[in-house]
Amino acid sequence: MWPLSTRAQVALAQSHSMRARAVVTSAAYGVLEVPISGGSVEIDATSKARRSATLQADPRWWPRSPKDLLSPYGSVCQVDYGIVLPGGGTEWVPLMIGYLDETSRERPVTSSGHIAVKLVDAAVHVAEDRLDVPAQTITNATTVSEIARLVRETLGGWVELRDLTGSSAIAAVIVIERERWDAVEKLADSLGGEAFFDPVGRLVVRPQPTLNQNPVWTVRTGNGGNLLSVKDKLSREQVYNRVVASGQRTDGVPAVYATATDTTSPAYYGGPFGKKPRFYTSELLTTVAQCQTTADSLLQRVRGIATQVEVELLVNPALDAGDVITVADPEAGETRHIIDKLSIPLAPDATQSITTRSDEMPAET
Template identity: 80%
Template sequence: MWPLSTRAQFALAQSHAMTARATVYSLGYGMLQIPLAGGSVEVDATSKVRRSATLQADPRWWPRSPTDLLSPYGSICQVDYGIVLSGGGTEWVPLIFGYLDETSRTRPITSSGEVEVKVVDAASHVAEDRFDVPAQTIANATAISEIARLVQNTLGPIEVLNLTGSTAVAPVIVTERERWDTMEKLAEFLGAEVFFDPVARLIVRPQPTFDQNPVWTIRTGNGGNLLTVKDKLTREQVYNKVVASGQRTDGVPAVYAVATDTTSPARYGGPFGNKPRFYTSELLTTTAQCQATADSLLARVRGIAAQIEVEVLVNPALDAGDVITVLDPEAGETRHIIDKVTIPLSPDGAQSITTRSDELPAET
């Protein structure tokens, strides 16, 4: 969750006004703030391109050359959400800093006549920058430094935040083409995820778990912010044991480790039944690495999966991967990890949130 001041948090709990802005950086125009007629920003933890935006702009900004302001040939856009504070002032929350991906309009021009612009975060550029020839990780370099090297070779000296604290040496990975896939493999090796935040910093952090402190509460009743809710309880993607192992081709037994759920309602050996999951990777070369991977995967799949889809009053600071608490008279108090969140850029829009159904590495 993006940090908010006390005044902004107070405003979100009350009736308040909002505004939004889009600042575009273009080869032909330099920097210019364009007015928005509407749109939304989506943050999706299951997508390679984690942040994307759809913006409606005035038809006079339709690009007529590759260097025009809204041309998707190198223009960059920062979208911010403004919380209007009681007593005066606006607190701006960054939502996305990314590249213009598509600009479209309908002709003949209708009465509204907006130009629609799609913005995607920098992961799209990294994924597009594939290798000409196969490449390999550098010997004795750390996994974090290799992730930084791969992204900075494409984007230049951007900031890389290592929130894992890891200094582990990167495994040997040969990449045929896909730069971003290699970065994800290196993050997976650390039990982490890699993505761009709303100000275009590359974040490498441990996978979110339910053990984290909730950052926001959604509730009904007086002063509540919950509008609608769809509940689902499922056994899908729920496991109570994880076996992580290495992969050998020389006949030597591979290293492995096991993590077992012994405490949740879906514990191994309990009424839920026994449901192990198996994960194998050539990147796992020691028992300690296997144990860390097994523990990380188990944290993501243990317990009954209680998923919700809600519409709420807008909190623009919420992010995919945040842990939230939902207080509902029907379901009681439940804790969830945000999978997807949409932030509307107009005052009449509601915020939609889907809780996390983890995208797991392929079982082998």
């Protein structure tokens, strides 16, 4: 969750106004703020591009050439959400820095018409930069430094790295055939972590979020509540209660492996749910310890998905995928959830939707 001042938190708990801004940087125009009338930013921890957005801009900004400001040929856009504070002033919350991916319009243009501008985060730019020829990880380089190198080779050395793993593990020497971002994700997996770009464009490498983290926000019904509706879903789809992580060898030597088993959730291994293992293989896993770390982290992703909650609530633009929140509902009681997906609308009359996962079953009614 992006840090908020006390005044901003007070404003979010009551009726307040909002603003949105989009600042575009291009080679031809430099830096310019483009007025937007709506749209939304989507954040999805299960997608390669964690952040994406669609902005509604005035038709007069329709690009006439590839060098124009809103042409999807290199322009970069920063999107911010403004919380209008009681007593005056605006606190701006960064939502994403994205590359323009598509600009579209419908004609004839009416008085209320707009052009739609789609943004994607830098992970897509890195994924598009596939290797011309196979390359090898650098001998004795750390896993984190190799993640940063692969990203900076595409985006430039200015990319700030925020390493929350504290790991000094040496990366396995492997050949990267072609897919640059896939290699980044596999390197992060080998640490039991994840790699993504945060709202201000920093490359973040961090451990997988777990329900053991402290909740950063509470959504609730009733007087003073911010929860408008709840949709619960219980499903076996994408639920696994054991992960087997193994290395990959081509020389006939048996590969190392390790398992992580769910023994505590309602879908625990060998219980009424049954046995449902998930297998993960990577050439980056060369020791049992690496396999165990990876298996443990992957289990965190898939063990608590049996209970999904979709909530619609008043907007909190500071929330992010991976945040732990508390959902307080009279029928289900209080449950703790990890945010998988959320939408942040850029219009004052819109509400926010969040999809979460949890291994805390709702109370029976």
